[in-house]
Amino acid sequence: MLSREELEAASAGFFDRVSIPVEEALKSAGLTKEDIDQVELLGGGIRTPKVTDILKSYMGGKELSVHLNGDEAMCFGSAFIAANSSSSMKVKQVFLTANVPFDVTL
Numbered sequence: 001m002l003s004r005e006e007l008e009a010a011s012a013g014f015f016d017r018v019s020i021p022v023e024e025a026l027k028s029a030g031l032t033k034e035d036i037d038q039v040e041l042l043g044g045g046i047r048t049p050k051v052t053d054i055l056k057s058y059m060g061g062k063e064l065s066v067h068l069n070g071d072e073a074m075c076f077g078s079a080f081i082a083a084n085s086s087s088s089m090k091v092k093q094v095f096l097t098a099n100v101p102f103d104v105t106l
Helices: 004-010 020-029 049-058 070-085
Strands: none
Touching: none
16 A cells, blocks of 8 residues: 555656656747646556646646546547648638647548
């Protein structure tokens, strides 16, 4: 049996790194925390209160949304890419920028 306090103490090294990917993403996008209006969390980390507390604090106390799951996020992204590529759909253009090592164009 392990208490939450014991788990968090044993995991302190991991928790110290939680905000690093967010910092790197903001830097890569040329944005600051103040430029962000809303944050949507995805993945298993949302079930870890310490992770959500760290991210909420890092984002200056902004509320964190957890309305999408990973499958829904992937589907939304795919729908945006398909809509942008379609000549038969009339939708407002949605832009996808990614710094990934593979081609995401259709």
